Amino acid sequence: MKYFKIIFILGLVGIFNPSCTKELDLDDDTQLKIEKQGKLEKLDLLFDLAFNDPEKAEVDFENFLQTELITETQNFLSDPDVNNKYTLTKLAIQLNVDHSKALASLDKKSLFNIYKKMYEVDLSNRTLWGSIPEQLKQGEQLKKFEAKMTEIGDSYKKVIAEFKEKSQVDAAITEIDWWGGIFAYKPDFSKFYSGSFSFKLNKDKSWDYDSFFFIPAIPKIGALAGAQEEKEFNPELLLSPLQYEVYGDRIFFHFHIKNNYDYESQSGKLERVWNYEYKYVLKDGTLVLSEPRILNYMFPALISIGYDDPVFKTNYLEPFMGFEKDIVLSAM
Known part of the structure; x- marks a missing residue:
């Protein structure tokens, strides 16, 4: 019994003394x-x-x-x-x-x-x-x-x-009905572009739409997305009200258009945005728009191109588009 107690005590020491324990393998x-x-x-x-x-x-x-x-x-x-x-x-x-x-x-x-x-x-x-x-x-x-x-x-x-x-409003271009047209074609006459601008800019930065020609967004060479066009635009498709902005000598137009794609007829397009920026100047009673920049975003395609892009002249060949020339709008 005496030896049993000694063995039991030594066993307890071994349990509670870390130095006597063996690491777990x-x-x-x-x-x-x-x-x-x-x-x-x-x-x-x-x-x-x-x-x-x-x-x-x-x-x-x-x-x-x-x-x-x-x-x-x-x-x-x-x-x-x-x-x-x-x-x-x-x-x-x-x-x-x-x-x-x-x-x-x-x-x-x-x-x-x-x-x-x-x-x-x-x-x-x-x-x-x-x-x-x-x-x-x-x-x-x-x-x-x-x-x-x-x-x-x-x-x-x-x-x-x-x-x-x-941003401020240029009163000199507001409350006037502006109208003008644009005509362009491919060198081989395989495609024509004919569009008109007819609108009135209001002092609250809204504008009354009658017609607005969407210059096509032609991507840079090698882009995954092809050229984008907006035909037969209907203001009822807008997701936000028509507004314009003026800053410096630039005027900016923004169009946010809802998804109107019809899977059965495969017509229409997905939700998209068009932005246009022009340099503008009043000249002899006309509103002259020049130096266009075009932005079209329809996920996952984003096309941005304009007069200041080196490939602009390549993509918009004369007289393919002629969009480097001024767009002259007359007061009605």
Whole structure:
């Protein structure tokens, strides 16, 4: 009995004394699972950091990739769960970093340029969203990603609203019925363009529409999207009221048109936006429009071209369009 007590006491000492315990041996699969969980948790932290400090998140993410996700003995990106989380985190960082850079470099002097940047950002962000793995298109992280997309879109809408609030009206061109026509054709006479302008600009920046020729948006050579035209435009299709803006010697027209595509007849088009900017001047009682810039956005196609684009003369060959020439509108 005496020896039994001694053995029992020694046993207790062995249990509670760490120096006497033997480390737990983990098999390779268990060890790998523990390491994998650590990588997933780190990616979650980097995902959150992307929304608070995107520049730091970008640096930390690259270091994490090179030092922990891919090592000499292990490539954790070969695991589907880690790879999906890696992709989502990378997209979140790009979403936030791109927004920070784009907003900082935004040209706020031209409404045309503001809209162009907004559409470029929207196209990029929607493409990023489409790249999110299907397995992760649910849950709180997706909601956070989508909320940031909405926030980014709202930031551009705010800039546009502030621009419009500050812009002035040129009384000399308002409350007058302006009318004029345009005619152009391909060199081989295979296609003709004939359009008219007939409208009145109001002092509240609205305008009364009778006709407005949508100069076709012809993309740069090699673009995925083909030329876009707006035929038989109906103001009832507008998603926002007709408005114009004047800034400096430029006049800007904006058209946001609803989806009127009919799948059975395969006619109409998806939701789209047309923006036109012209240099304008009053000359001998006429309103002269020149130096056109054209912006057409119908996701996922964005076409931006104008007089200042090197390929403008290539795409709008004389006398194919003749849109480099002035458009002269007379007062009726």
